[in-house]
Amino acid sequence: MKWEDCLKFPGTRDFGREQMAIRERAFSIITSVFKMHGGVALDTPVFELRETLMGKYGEDSKLVYDLADQGGELCSLRYDLTVxxxxxxAMNNISAIKRYQIAKVYRRDNPSKGRYREFYQCDFDIAGVYEPMEPDFEVVKVLTELLDKLDIGVYEIKLNHRKLLDGMLEICGVPAEKFRTVCSSIDKLDKLTFEEVKKELVEEKGVSNETAENIGSLVKTKGPPLEVLLELRKEGSKFMENEGSVVALNELEILFKALEKANALDRISFDLSLARGLDYYTGVIYEAVFKGVTQVGSIAAGGRYDKLVGMFSNKQVPAVGVSLGIERVFAIMEQQEKEKNQVIRATETEVLVSILGKDLILAAELVNELWSAGIKAEFKLTTRVQNHIKYATQTCxxxxxxxxxxxxxxxxxxxxDIRANQEEEVPRKDFVEVLKQRLSNP
Amino acid sequence: MKWEDCLKFPGTRDFGREQMAIRERAFSIITSVFKMHGGVALDTPVFELRETLMGKYGEDSKLVYDLADQGGELCSLRYDLTVxxxxxxAMNNISAIKRYQIAKVYRRDNPSKGRYREFYQCDFDIAGVYEPMEPDFEVVKVLTELLDKLDIGVYEIKLNHRKLLDGMLEICGVPAEKFRTVCSSIDKLDKLTFEEVKKELVEEKGVSNETAENIGSLVKTKGPPLEVLLELRKEGSKFMENEGSVVALNELEILFKALEKANALDRISFDLSLARGLDYYTGVIYEAVFKGVTQVGSIAAGGRYDKLVGMFSNKQVPAVGVSLGIERVFAIMEQQEKEKNQVIRATETEVLVSILGKDLILAAELVNELWSAGIKAEFKLTTRVQNHIKYATQTCxxxxxxxxxxxxxxxxxxxxDIRANQEEEVPRKDFVEVLKQRLSNP
Known part of the structure; x- marks a missing residue:
């Protein structure tokens, strides 16, 4: 570790100059998609009461950052934007809202594994009572628009339904009390082989060998949504005898047909191996992954959570949402910019006023005329104009x-004119007007 | 306290819907001023190593929020954006930078006194070696532009110089080791009477009665900068025999004349009673206050701090900056909007697609055509169209x-057409084109 790195908390980053420019571009694209769908912005405090976060994240609760007890209420840094x-x-007694939030979340993760302790999430959620799949359709559509407009590569959205997953486990002979723990094993199938997952199921979770094999054969089911739907509904399918599964398959049919009409279905893979770790999901679940050469893994995820708001009040408000993990997006966009070999401007400065000498009062007068005319301008005093020309050239x-x-x-x-490397003399009184013209006809 | 308030950490706030719209407008104005001056954006982590913040805030260090010791490095939430x-x-070995940052800071303050524990600051700072007053002029000019463009009422910028303040104390007979502690008493003159401050100086700080009286007569000096400057420099003025004061007055002359050329001097009051609490200031200091009916007090403050960067490395990089406390600005802007009696839109939705019935697939097809054409649209399924008309009317x-x-x-x-309350029928295949025309000619 270099001495400079000792000045900063591990797992956190500063974003300076060019990085900020890229980040602002990404946020602007994301915000425009959210606004296209009538989302309202929300900003919540970075800390919540500790009890608000307790019991929401399962095994990951150990990653929550607590504030020191310096007197007063105990609180913790937010772990996500959903809770x-x-x-x-709940607190504002809202019965329907479509909101977006772009903000940092905090996790006590291990920076030596390349994980950040502070990172951005971009969330879009719809809470309220609607017709079946009405908000679910929009959230998945928003996810495809985000990934399309960010234009960072080929992706796939794996999609499943918690009720279908539970139905599958029931069909395989898993007792109901083991559904969630078996789910967290299945959730590892994107990182482990089935043999490894099977070992965990049998040895750690107490599932019989036969049941594990049954699960293994069913979780292989994946592919184009309408085809998989047909397969699961064909005559003799055990799913058609399972009540929860039938409900799930009917909902999914509506969802898939709506997504098809909105030209978004070709990005979806109906995948029975998708389980999602968090406990609070109750319906459709999904996860977006990159299909490019560099497999960076999951880039966005979400689903329906109908019971979470009710944990904070006596009123249930069903909800569905998606969370985009933007850090990988930044990394890919930075790489793309490098490949394009373009200079990323950190400022929008249009004019540099360079005064030979030390006359600040003259500089103030000239540059103020530009500012007053709405021209973005910097000024510098110097005895060496060459340095200023170099600065203007480097910063475009x-x-x-x-x-x-x-x-x-x-x-x-x-x-x-820096790009043309041409000079012209104009009367002192006219220079703002001339520059205005030059800047409007580049 | 209502039960709903028990769900949130005291001294923090959610910003929802209309509040966010006002806030975004304020940030957009502020960012445009920073960009007008060639500022680059910077984003730093919300937590810093605890030792980074230690010894920087004098008596206010007790307001720093610490994170619990859950293993690993000790860290704290940022108290301001300057440190x-x-x-x-220091860490990036930068020799010159003009940066802005809009971000939340954290203070363990008392919410029962109406103080927030999480609030935004908007900072603009210039670090690097320049000609005398070159960056100081620009920072003060930026402050006047911010307050002018936010258009929230009449204000005044009190301005002083640490070297002049120290010179004044020397002239009055205060020993050098008591300069800072006497300054923090003087700093209270905007809240206490001189008699109260004098009592503190004599009884707590061990200053003689005569010295306190001398201070009392000098700190009354305030007014239009060039006039006060003339007064302090007139024949027989003790300031002209004091080395530090002469340096300060020469710098201030350049600053005032530059600000005059930039049409900003009329907002400035040269005020010998301005002391500023923080220890790290070394040159020009300033503070903006509202002059309106509601005296909300200080709204922005800053100054030159030439030794702070050197505390983190072995290289001194002089710097000067300003910090705008935006919370009072929000409060004033919200009040202004209420008085205008205008509806503040929380969304930018242009079209609401209202489908009579439950056909999500039809809705998906229609609304997707609008989204694809770049029209901001929401959709709703219903059996009661009246509810949708009401929703469209209320949300504009x-x-x-x-x-x-x-x-x-x-x-x-x-x-x-909601505003005109007129309806027209158009062929299904043409509706997007017709809406495009209607929206571009409102």
Whole structure:
């Protein structure tokens, strides 16, 4: 570790200059998608009461950051944006809301494994009572629009339904009290082989060999949604004898047909191996993964959680949402920019006023005329104009105003077009107007 | 306290719907001013190593939030944006940067006194070696532009210089080791009478009665900058025999003349009673206060701090900056909006697609055509269209698409202009084009 790194908390990052420019571009794309769908913005505090977060994240609760007890209420840093959203809906007695939030979340994860302790999530959620699949359709559609518009590569959205998953486990002979723990084993199928998962199921979770084999054969079911739907509903399918599964398959049919009409179905893979770790999901669940050369894994995930708001009040408000993990998006966008070999501008400066000498008062007068005219401008005093030209070139400032002794004497200023490397002299009183014209016709 | 309030950590707030719209407008104005001056954006982590924050805030250090010791490095939530900026400059070995940052800071303050524990600051700082007053001028100019463009009322910027303040104390007979502690008493003059401050100086700080009286007569000096400057420099002025004061007055002359050329001097009051609490200031200091009917007190403050970056590395990088406390700005803007009696839109939705019945698949097809055409649209299924018209009216959605059985049979859709309360039928295949035209000619 370098000494400089000792100045910062491990697992956190500063975003400076060019990185911020990329990040702002990503946020602008994401916000425009959320607004396209009538989402309202919400901002919640970075800390919540500790009890608000307790009992929501299963095994991951150990990753919650607590604040020190310095007197007063105990609180913790938010782990995600979903639980604070549910708390907000309950607290304000809201019966329907479509909200988005782009904010940082905090996890006591291991930075040595390349994991961040502070990172952005971009969430879109719809709470309220609607017709079946009405908000679920929109949330999945929003996810496809986000990934399409960010334009960061080929992706696939794995989709399943908690009721179908439970039905599958029932069919395989798993007792109801083991559904959730068996789910968390199945959830590991994207990282482990089935043999490894089977070992965990049999040896740790107490599932019989036969049941594990049954699970193994069913979780292989995946593919184009309408085809898989047909397969699961064909004559003799055990799913058609299972009540929860029938409900799930009927809901999925509506969802798939709506997504088909909205040109989004070709990104979806109906995948019976998708389980999702969190306990609070009650309906459709999904997860987006990249299909590119570099397998960065899951980039977004979400689902329906109908019981979470009710944990904070005596009123149930069903909800469905998606959370986009934007850090991998930044990494990919930065890589793309590098490959394009374009300079990413950290500022939007249009004009650099370069004064030969130390006359701040002259500089103030000239640059203020530009600011007053709405032209983005920087100024510098110097005895070496070459340094200023170098600075303008490096930071892609298109125009310079050069003022030295001879210009002052003649009542003129020199304008320099950096890209064309051309100079012209204009009367002192006209330079703002001339620059306005030059900037509007680049 | 209501039960709902028990769900949230005291001293924190959610910003929902209309509040977010106002906040976004304020941030957009502030960001545009920062960009007008070539500022680059920076984002630092919400937590810093505890030792980074230690010894920077004097008596206020007790307000720093610590994270619980859950293993690993000890860290704390940022108290301001200035110290993280100095840490960033040192860590990245930066010799010159003009940066802005809009972010939340955290203080263990007392919410019962109406103080927030989480609030936004908007900071603009320039670090690096420049000609005298070159960056100081720009920072003060930026402050006037921020307050002018936010358009929230009459304000005044009190301005002083640490070297002049120290010179004044020297002239009054205060020993050098008591400069800082006497300064923190003087800093209270905006809240206490001089008699109260004098009592503190004599009884607690061990200053003689005569010295306290001398201070009392000098701190009354305030007014238009160039006039006060003339006064302090007139023949026989003790400030002209004090080395530090002469340096300060020469710097202030340059600053005032530059601000005059930039049409910003009329907002400034040169005020010898301004002391500022923080220890790290080394040059010009300033504080903006509202002059309106409701005296909300200080709204922005800053100054020059030449030694802070050097506390994190072996390289001194002088710096000057300003921090705008935006919470009071929000409060004033909200009040202004209420007085205007205008509805603040929380969404930008242009069209509401209202489907009579439960046909999600039809809704998906229609609304997707709008989304694909870049029209911001929501959709709703219902058996009661009146509810949708009410929703569109309340949320200021200008257009509705109404589809019922008769429209479907005839291959048409109904468009409703909400403000004009007029309806027209158009062929199903043309409705997106027609809406595009209507929206571009409102």
């Amino acid at each position: 604070p959203f549910a708390r907000y809906v 400032i298109p125009w310079m105003v050069l003022v030295g002794e001879s210009e002052l004497r003649d009542g003129k200023v020199k304008l320099k | 993280p900026f100095a840490r960033y400059v 959605i200008p257009w509705m698409v109404l589809v019922g059985e008769s429209e479907l049979r005839d291959g048409k859709v109904k468009l409703k």
